[in-house]
Amino acid sequence: MTKLSVNVNKIATLRNSRGGNVPNLLKVAEDIQDFGGQGITIHPRPDERHIKYQDAYDLKPIVHTEYNIEGNPIPKFIDLVLEVSPTQVTLVPDKEDAITSNSGWDTKKHASFLTEVISEFKRNNIRTSVFVDPVLDMIEGAATIGTDRIELYTEEFALQYEKGNKDSVKPYVKCAELAMDFNLGVNAGHDLSLQNIQFFKESIPGLLEVSIGHALISESIYLGLENVVNMYLHKLK
Numbered sequence: 001m002t003k004l005s006v007n008v009n010k011i012a013t014l015r016n017s018r019g020g021n022v023p024n025l026l027k028v029a030e031d032i033q034d035f036g037g038q039g040i041t042i043h044p045r046p047d048e049r050h051i052k053y054q055d056a057y058d059l060k061p062i063v064h065t066e067y068n069i070e071g072n073p074i075p076k077f078i079d080l081v082l083e084v085s086p087t088q089v090t091l092v093p094d095k096e097d098a099i100t101s102n103s104g105w106d107t108k109k110h111a112s113f114l115t116e117v118i119s120e121f122k123r124n125n126i127r128t129s130v131f132v133d134p135v136l137d138m139i140e141g142a143a144t145i146g147t148d149r150i151e152l153y154t155e156e157f158a159l160q161y162e163k164g165n166k167d168s169v170k171p172y173v174k175c176a177e178l179a180m181d182f183n184l185g186v187n188a189g190h191d192l193s194l195q196n197i198q199f200f201k202e203s204i205p206g207l208l209e210v211s212i213g214h215a216l217i218s219e220s221i222y223l224g225l226e227n228v229v230n231m232y233l234h235k236l237k
């Protein structure tokens with residue numbers, strides 16, 4: 001079964017735009033889980049442009065499904081994750097000024113750093129995932145650093161799928177197959193949407209989790225959050 005983890009960054013973006021607490025991030029996270037969402041994902045960035053570090057603490061008692069915290073493992077992020085102790089941490093090599101995540105790890109070049117960070121999270125019983133481009137060499141590298149899972153970075157697939165290029169899923173299929181050969185769990189995320197999710201899910205073997213935020217929250221403006229969550233769940237069946 002592929003779990004739907006809803007990234008609520010953009011709820012925090014809207015909340016922060018007025019400086020108050022509307023929409024209430026905690027209530028939205030509760031409701032998403034009541035609607036059937038199987039996880040909540042946040043990506044606290046160093047500039048706290050949307051998710052604030054305090055949100056990560058506040059969400060902990062609210063998230064009774066799977067709690068996934070994504071980010072670049074700078075010391076402040078590592079300390080936050082160890083204190084909050086989510087279900088899963090997803091390591092993303094984002095630069096501080098990146099407008100959004102735009103690349104996966106070079107798991108070979110950064111193998112010793114990633115191995116050290118991953119072992120600390122695993123010692124604290126936090127499942128680990130590493131954000132990677134759909135490149136076989138990077139899956140091979142991921143197999144050497146002790147991570148539980150990889151997260152396939154799906155922006156290029158989404159871009160090409162929108163242009164009608166369904167063959168763009170092929171590198172992801174090959175990477176998922178290789179990851180499974182290495183006993184790595186397979187997650188995926190970034191720019192997945194109602195338009196592309198069913199084809200992606202049906203193409204990828206062993207897909208354990210998709211984390212979806214920007215499109216899902218945008219689609220909810222027109223279709224309603226409960227309806228959209230259930231549309232994704234239906235497409236992920």
Ligand SMILES: CC(=O)[C@@H](O)[C@H](O)COP(=O)(O)O
Pocket residue numbers: 007009010042043070092099100101131189190213214
């Ligand atoms: C790693 C990933 O793809 C998501 O966490 C994405 O980075 C969302 O971040 P923003 O909501 O800041 O675009």
Ligand SMILES: NCC(=O)COP(=O)(O)O
Pocket residue numbers: 007041070151188189190191192211212213214215216
């Ligand atoms: N890991 C991907 C994620 O959490 C959400 O990415 P997006 O759907 O906001 O592009």
